Amino acid sequence: MSAVLRVEDLGVALPRGGRGVPIVEGLNLTINAGEMLALVGESGSGKTIAALSLMRLLPPGATLTGNIWLGGQNLARLPESALRRVRGRETGMVFQSPLAALNPSRTVASQIAEAWRVHNGGGKNTARVLELLGEVGIPNAAARLEDYPHQFSGGQRQRVLLAMALACSPKLLIADEPTSGLDPLIARQIMELIARLRRELNMAVLFVTHDLSVVEAHADAVQVLYAGKSVEWGRAKQFFAHPRHPYSAALLGSIARLGQVRLHSIPGSLPEPESRPPGCRFAPRCAFRQPDCAASFPPPSPCGPTAAACFYPRPMQNHEASVEAFSTAPPRTFPPQLQVRNLTVRYKGKSGWRRAAAAPPSLSDASFALGRGECLGVVGESGSGKSTLGRAVLQMLPYEGQVLLEDTDLATLRGAAGRARRRRLQLVFQDPRESMNPRLRIGEIIAEPLRLQGQLSQAQLRENVETLLRRVGLNGKRCSAAL
Ligand SMILES: Nc1ncnc2c1ncn2[C@@H]1O[C@H](COP(=O)(O)OP(=O)(O)OP(=O)(O)O)[C@@H](O)[C@H]1O
Ligand code: SF4
Ligand SMILES: [Mg+2]
Numbered sequence: 001m002s003a004v005l006r007v008e009d010l011g012v013a014l015p016r017g018g019r020g021v022p023i024v025e026g027l028n029l030t031i032n033a034g035e036m037l038a039l040v041g042e043s044g045s046g047k048t049i050a051a052l053s054l055m056r057l058l059p060p061g062a063t064l065t066g067n068i069w070l071g072g073q074n075l076a077r078l079p080e081s082a083l084r085r086v087r088g089r090e091t092g093m094v095f096q097s098p099l100a101a102l103n104p105s106r107t108v109a110s111q112i113a114e115a116w117r118v119h120n121g122g123g124k125n126t127a128r129v130l131e132l133l134g135e136v137g138i139p140n141a142a143a144r145l146e147d148y149p150h151q152f153s154g155g156q157r158q159r160v161l162l163a164m165a166l167a168c169s170p171k172l173l174i175a176d177e178p179t180s181g182l183d184p185l186i187a188r189q190i191m192e193l194i195a196r197l198r199r200e201l202n203m204a205v206l207f208v209t210h211d212l213s214v215v216e217a218h219a220d221a222v223q224v225l226y227a228g229k230s231v232e233w234g235r236a237k238q239f240f241a242h243p244r245h246p247y248s249a250a251l252l253g254s255i256a257r258l259g260q261v262r263l264h265s266i267p268g269s270l271p272e273p274e275s276r277p278p279g280c281r282f283a284p285r286c287a288f289r290q291p292d293c294a295a296s297f298p299p300p301s302p303c304g305p306t307a308a309a310c311f312y313p314r315p316m317q318n319h320e321a322s323v324e325a326f327s328t329a330p331p332r333t334f335p336p337q338l339q340v341r342n343l344t345v346r347y348k349g350k351s352g353w354r355r356a357a358a359a360p361p362s363l364s365d366a367s368f369a370l371g372r373g374e375c376l377g378v379v380g381e382s383g384s385g386k387s388t389l390g391r392a393v394l395q396m397l398p399y400e401g402q403v404l405l406e407d408t409d410l411a412t413l414r415g416a417a418g419r420a421r422r423r424r425l426q427l428v429f430q431d432p433r434e435s436m437n438p439r440l441r442i443g444e445i446i447a448e449p450l451r452l453q454g455q456l457s458q459a460q461l462r463e464n465v466e467t468l469l470r471r472v473g474l475n476g477k478r479c480s481a482a483l
Contacts, residue, residue, distance in 0.1 A: 004171050004204035005031045005054070006069040010076075012046075012053045015061035017478065021273045024050045024228045027066070031172070031204040031221070036195065038215035038236070039208045040251065041225035044270050047208045050225065051176050054206070055087055056080075070172065089119040092165025096177040097431055098157035102149040108160050109133075109145040115167040132163040137193060153382065155186035162193065169201055176208040181430055183382040191218060213255040216240055224248050227271055227281040229297070234306025242315035244301075245308040247282045249316035269473040280311070288312055336369035338393070342401040343367070345388050363388045365401075387430075394425050442469075443479040458483070 010027040013020035024046045031037045039047050053064055056075060068075040070090060075083065087093075095101050103111060112129045126145070133141035136159040138152075149157055158178055165173060175194060179187035195218040198205045207215055215222070219236040224247065232245040243249045253264040268285040271277060277284055279294035286293070293311055300307045343366040363385035370376050378386050392399040395410055395418075403410045405421060413421050429435040436445055446465045450456055456464065462483050466476030 002033050003030050004033050004070065005029070005206070006067075007054065008067040008069070010050065010053065010066035010068065011064070012049050012058065013063045014049070014059060016274070017481075020061075020063055022228060023273050024053065024225075027223075027225075027230060029223050029230075029233070031206060033171070033204055034198060034202045035220040036198060036205040036207055036215075036218055037221040037223060038212075038219035039206060039223050039225060040210065040212055040215070042210055042251070042266075042270055045225040046228040047210070047225055048176055051093075051174050051206060051208050054174060055091060055093065056083055057087075085119075088115065088170075089168045090170055091172045091174065092168070092170040093174045094158070094161045094165050094176070094178045096180055097433055098154070098161045099149065099431070100433055101161055102157060104149055107146055107148055108152065109147075112160065112163050112167060115164040119168045128167075132167060133160075135166065135197070136160070136163045137189075138163075153186075155182050155190060155382065158182065158190050159193070162190075162197070166197065166201070170203065172204045172206070173198065174206045174208070177210070179214055180209070180211070186382055187214065191215075194218075211255060212240075212251055224251065227276050228273065229281060230309065231282065232306065232308040232310075234304075238305050244303060244306060244313040244315055245282075245310045246286050246288050246316065248308070250285075272475045272478070274475075274478075280309075335371065337372050337406060338370040339404040339407075340366060340368050340389075340393060340401070341404070343389065343392055343403065344400040345385070345392050345397055347388075363392065367401075390427060394427055395422060441479070441482050442474075443481070443483045446479070447483055 007027060007029045010024060011022065012024040013022045015021075027050055029037060029039075039050065041047055049058070052058055053062075054068055054075065056064065056078075058064065064076060066076060070086065073082075073086070075086065078086070102108070109126070109129050112132055113125060116125055116128055116132075129145070130141050133144070138144060138156060138159055144151075149160070152160060161178070173194070178194070179190050182190065191214060194205060194207070197203065207219065209215055212222075216236075221234065222236045222239045223233040224231050224245065226247050232239065232243065232248045239248065240252070243252055247266075250264070250266045254266060266285060271281065271284075277294065279296055280286070280289070280298050283289045283293045290312065298309045298311045300309050301313045303313065343363060344361045345363040346361045366385075366389055368376060378389060380386050388397065391397045393403050395403070405424065408421065410418070410421060436442075440448075443465050446468055447461055450461055450464055462480045465480045465483060469476035469479050
């Protein structure tokens with residue numbers, strides 16, 4: 001089989017706090033034509049930076065070392081002008097957030113046509129656009145040529161991005177978490193679509209994900225990244241059957257798989273690039289660590305079609321390496337904090353709110369009670385009303401029914417009393433990139449609502465920001481430094 005992509009000893013350092021900090025180190029990988037390699041690892045392990053570095057799409061000030069062979073060209077050494085011809089023509093990319101990647105003010109068809117025109121020249125090629133939309137499974141494509149991105153569903157937008165990436169039949173497709181944020185059914189369809197297209201087009205695919213369950217059925221090879229370094233790599237079949245690195249086993253133990261009775265978590269958190277431990281980087285979280293594990297980084301230990309960077313590798317059960325199982329908490333006896341009674345929401349139609357009562361409800365008759373410390377899972381297919389329920393509870397939408405917080409009906413509160421009570425209900429949105437102002441630093445974004453309360457000194461503010469960030473596993477000191 002011929003290698004489409006061969007990466008040798010790839011290293012990326014990014015400027016942080018006035019110096020270059022290594023993010024990815026010594027990465028080696030090969031993807032053959034028609035094969036899919038899954039690059040996996042938990043959030044912050046360096047997957048996106050590694051994927052972006054392959055196309056040299058790194059932030060300003062980044063340094064890149066090593067070789068990136070695409071066919072006979074070393075992309076790491078190619079001048080920018082030549083690289084521009086490679087991007088889009090020989091390689092295609094799809095990212096996690098299709099809405100952010102598409103221009104909201106232009107029709108989807110014109111954006112696909114442009115992706116085609118940039119590399120092939122010529123005029124507007126409607127036939128090719130229709131062909132591409134058909135290939136990625138957009139039904140009734142001819143009727144959607146005038147539609148804008150917001151008129152497509154999340155799964156359809158991801159298909160549109162794929163159509164753009166495929167416009168020039170690339171040899172290599174880089175897909176960075178293209179299915180996260182989609183409901184499991186749609187995610188599976190997108191995954192199957194990518195798998196089918198790579199077979200039909202004999203394309204090499206680098207699939208980046210933190211969720212091994214997404215790629216289990218389709219990947220030919222797997223590479224596990226931990227704190228910027230590969231810890232296990234090789235053929236997918238053997239990897240999924242017998243992971244040999246404790247981190248891989250722990251990752252597999254944390255995902256829902258057929259026959260898995262309990263899910264397990266990995267204790268502790270990923271080290272920040274500035275404070276990676278000496279020796280084996282996984283040692284502080286590893287259930288099997290020995291005193292010598294901290295002495296040096298473990299060399300690869302090959303075993304048939306896989307290899308693991310561990311001093312004590314062996315075939316493991318999936319969850320063997322994770323020590324904490326998700327607890328099944330005993331039923332609570334606290335009185336309910338939040339009560340939702342017969343909640344019904346009707347969105348206004350084209351004719352306005354006066355006609356809203358006649359419109360069919362997007363959510364009807366939802367009722368539940370939630371006690372202190374309890375967590376309620378609201379599940380359902382795309383479009384079933386999950387977000388509508390959340391927004392109505394938060395008083396962001398008009399509704400019928402009642403929302404009671406500690407026995408107070410939130411709809412009856414006005415002015416300062418309403419604002420004070422609503423402060424106690426908070427929301428985390430689906431897409432963090434769309435919820436944060438890119439011009440503000442993380443520390444400032446978190447400090448802003450605390451400042452609005454107006455009672456904290458600068459030192460208290462910094463301390464609160466640090467504590468909040470530490471609670472969610474981030475380096476609080478780094479983010480609060482600019483305050
Ligand atoms: N532009 C940047 N400047 C400085 N550091 C960055 C930048 N982008 C990412 N990093 C850092 O690089 C490290 C790896 O980030 P990366 O986005 O590659 O992780 P990831 O594995 O893709 O995580 P996720 O699963 O959350 O997408 C993190 O510590 C992150 O804070
Ligand atoms: S080298 Fe040691 S600490 Fe690291 S994963 Fe292997 S057993 Fe665990
Ligand atoms: Mg990422």
